[in-house]
Amino acid sequence: MKKKALVVDDNGNNLMLEKDLLEVAGFEVFIAEDASSGIAITRKEKPDIIIMDIRLPDMRGSEAARILHQDQETCDIPIVFVTASVMAEGREEMKDITNTGFIGKPINTRTFAKEINRFLNEGL
Amino acid sequence: MKDSEKTKEQLVHELTELRSQNTELQQSIAGSISAELVADESSRYAESIVETVREPLLVLDADLKIISANHNFYRTFQVTPGETIGSFIYDLGNKQWNIPKLKEMLEETLPKEEAFDDFEVSHDFQDIGHKIMLLNARRIYRKDIGSKMILLAIEDITERKEIEAGLEKTRKELAVIKIAADEVSEYAESVINTVREPLIALDQDLRVVTVSRSFYDFFKVNPEETVGQLIYDLGNKQWDIPKLRELLETILPQKTTFDNYEVEHDFATIGKRTMLLNARQIQRVLGKERIILLAIEDITERKEIEIGLEKAHEESKELTTELKRLSRVKSEFLANMSHELRTPLNSIIGFSEVLYDETFGPLNEKQKKYANNVLTNGKHLLLLINQILDMAKVEAGKMVLALSSVPMKSQLYEISLLVADMVSKKKLQMLLEIAEDLPDIEADDLKVKEIIYNLLSNAVKYTPDGGKIGMIAKKADSQIEITVWDTGVGIAAENMGKIFEGFFRVDTPYSRITEGTGLGLPLSKKLVELHGGMLSVESKGLNKGTSVRFTLPIISGRVV
Numbered sequence: 254m255k256k257k258a259l260v261v262d263d264n265g266n267n268l269m270l271e272k273d274l275l276e277v278a279g280f281e282v283f284i285a286e287d288a289s290s291g292i293a294i295t296r297k298e299k300p301d302i303i304i305m306d307i308r309l310p311d312m313r314g315s316e317a318a319r320i321l322h323q324d325q326e327t328c329d330i331p332i333v334f335v336t337a338s339v340m341a342e343g344r345e346e347m348k349d350i351t352n353t354g355f356i357g358k359p360i361n362t363r364t365f366a367k368e369i370n371r372f373l374n375e376g377l
Numbered sequence: 378m379k380d381s382e383k384t385k386e387q388l389v390h391e392l393t394e395l396r397s398q399n400t401e402l403q404q405s406i407a408g409s410i411s412a413e414l415v416a417d418e419s420s421r422y423a424e425s426i427v428e429t430v431r432e433p434l435l436v437l438d439a440d441l442k443i444i445s446a447n448h449n450f451y452r453t454f455q456v457t458p459g460e461t462i463g464s465f466i467y468d469l470g471n472k473q474w475n476i477p478k479l480k481e482m483l484e485e486t487l488p489k490e491e492a493f494d495d496f497e498v499s500h501d502f503q504d505i506g507h508k509i510m511l512l513n514a515r516r517i518y519r520k521d522i523g524s525k526m527i528l529l530a531i532e533d534i535t536e537r538k539e540i541e542a543g544l545e546k547t548r549k550e551l552a553v554i555k556i557a558a559d560e561v562s563e564y565a566e567s568v569i570n571t572v573r574e575p576l577i578a579l580d581q582d583l584r585v586v587t588v589s590r591s592f593y594d595f596f597k598v599n600p601e602e603t604v605g606q607l608i609y610d611l612g613n614k615q616w617d618i619p620k621l622r623e624l625l626e627t628i629l630p631q632k633t634t635f636d637n638y639e640v641e642h643d644f645a646t647i648g649k650r651t652m653l654l655n656a657r658q659i660q661r662v663l664g665k666e667r668i669i670l671l672a673i674e675d676i677t678e679r680k681e682i683e684i685g686l687e688k689a690h691e692e693s694k695e696l697t698t699e700l701k702r703l704s705r706v707k708s709e710f711l712a713n714m715s716h717e718l719r720t721p722l723n724s725i726i727g728f729s730e731v732l733y734d735e736t737f738g739p740l741n742e743k744q745k746k747y748a749n750n751v752l753t754n755g756k757h758l759l760l761l762i763n764q765i766l767d768m769a770k771v772e773a774g775k776m777v778l779a780l781s782s783v784p785m786k787s788q789l790y791e792i793s794l795l796v797a798d799m800v801s802k803k804k805l806q807m808l809l810e811i812a813e814d815l816p817d818i819e820a821d822d823l824k825v826k827e828i829i830y831n832l833l834s835n836a837v838k839y840t841p842d843g844g845k846i847g848m849i850a851k852k853a854d855s856q857i858e859i860t861v862w863d864t865g866v867g868i869a870a871e872n873m874g875k876i877f878e879g880f881f882r883v884d885t886p887y888s889r890i891t892e893g894t895g896l897g898l899p900l901s902k903k904l905v906e907l908h909g910g911m912l913s914v915e916s917k918g919l920n921k922g923t924s925v926r927f928t929l930p931i932i933s934g935r936v937v
Binding site: 274 | 712715716717718719720722723724725726727728730731734736737755759
């Protein structure tokens with residue numbers, strides 16, 4: 254059975270790129286362009302992993318992660334932040350959130366899916 | 378009746394005659410007696426005067442022999458009447474009176490002039506010592522004796538002289554004292570007039586006794602309208618300053634002195650002034666009145682400077698705050714820029730990579746080459762962004778080193794492999810001289826890699842085909858020294874200063890076609906310095922190659 258992945262990014266191009274790479278790697282991919290719809294899809298589809306941007310139009314990715322962590326049904330889903338905020342300040346925001354990973358943009362298309370798989374298999 | 382015939386008339390007549398004769402006789406007797414009496418009285422009167430007068434008197438006869446002397450003469454000259462009366466004046470008291478000057482006066486002056494006055498004679502007497510005398514003489518004709526005599530009054534003025542001399546001395550001393558006092562006063566006044574700060578001396582009633590020249594100059598007033606005036610009335614009552622009143626009337630009587638009392642006042646003539654007042658109450662040497670010495674220091678300009686400084690300080694504080702704000706804004710801007718630039722680059726690099734990798738189907742040769750161009754330039758743009766951000770971070774002091782033990786020997790060989798492709802493409806010869814004993818160092822692994830890669834790739838880029846590049850690494854005391862050299866285009870002396878400015882690239886045919894950001898060298902220098910090392914560039918000139926030498930401490934001295 255295919256692993257389910259949710260990609261949340263407000264940039265359509267990035268969303269498409271990540272979706273395509275994950276699909277090529279054999280994932281069933283759900284997409285959302287803002288945090289609230291991402292949270293809604295998570296509650297409905299219970300994905301195996303969430304790939305999420307930090308700067309989202311309705312809230313910070315870190316805030317969305319907290320919401321998901323407070324929900325028993327979604328609290329165990331690992332979240333990988335894919336963000337262009339690679340500077341130290343950007344990382345600071347996520348260091349206290351458990352069960353999360355980090356990939357900086359621009360992504361390496363040759364290793365992206367492998368990294369996601371590694372997070373999924375080896376934990377974050 | 379002859380006798381009997383004497384009539385009563387005759388008798389009366391006879392009686393009258395007799396009476397008249399008697400009166401005449403009586404008168405005659407009386408006359409002679411009275412004359413004698415008068416002469417006697419007159420003589421006695423004269424004698425009593427002679428005796429009464431305090432000054433010694435001598436009466437001499439025409440031969441200068443002493444007829445008489447008064448008590449005071451005997452007393453003064455300590456002689457007795459016995460040895461005096463009848464003596465020749467010059468023989469008196471063992472010829473003590475044989476004074477040439479006296480002789481001259483008595484024998485020459487007196488016969489001609491009949492008198493002399495206040496003739497001063499100074500003589501050393503055996504018995505009574507040094508005496509100064511004033512001699513007054515009169516030649517008088519004495520009827521009773523019928524000859525001329527000399528009245529000689531001797532005034533002993535020795536004491537008076539002494540007193541006079543003493544007085545004179547005292548007067549001279551006083552004069553000296555006065556001169557001294559004047560000098561002191563003059564000195565004080567010259568001090569007062571010399572000091573730059575205006576001084577004013579007031580009496581107890583706060584009237585101006587004297588002021589210094591600088592006072593006149595400073596307050597643009599003249600002596601006529603100043604001296605004697607109540608201080609408050611000076612210059613159209615400009616000095617009626619409440620604070621000054623308080624000082625002079627309340628504080629000074631209690632404290633006798635005050636210092637640096639700041640008073641600000643708007644004067645009609647000289648405008649707004651800030652003054653420091655110092656006052657002393659001084660007791661005058663002579664007299665018991667006190668005077669108040671008031672020194673006025675104009676600190677208006679100093680104040681202005683102070684205020685200016687304070688303002689400047691405020692401004693600099695504001696500037697610092699503003700700079701801090703700007704620095705924060707800059708950091709935020711950099712973070713935003715980093716994010717905003719990476720987001721499209723994610724698409725550019727990502728999609729071109731996927732295309733080039735033919736993930737979703739094959740491309741023809743041209744398509745694949747184009748996709749690669751997009752990918753390569755996207756990556757170059759990413760490198761630029763990263764280096765700019767790193768430069769900005771270092772400059773903002775926000776670059777943090779992640780220290781670990783870096784095995785330099787293997788690291789250097791590894792990095793040299795990264796440029797091996799480019800080296801062989803350009804048919805360059807790469808010489809590595811890495812010392813066997815090169816130690817591991819405490820450093821940020823990635824940053825060290827970045828530094829060495831930047832320098833090696835520069836060497837490759839700026840060396841024409843067939844040239845040589847090389848790397849020498851050795852231990853030098855507590856640090857390691859690495860030199861990356863090439864036989865390339867070199868750096869002209871005039872450009873030496875520019876190479877660390879950023880975006881400067883040596884203007885050669887190569888630089889146009891060579892990939893590079895112009896940030897590699899300046900960033901490497903900053904990263905070396907961040908580690909506590911030094912980086913310097915040497916070139917003998919254009920086309921004479923370049924040599925970049927840098928050091929890194931073996932044990933990092935930086936606290937991270």
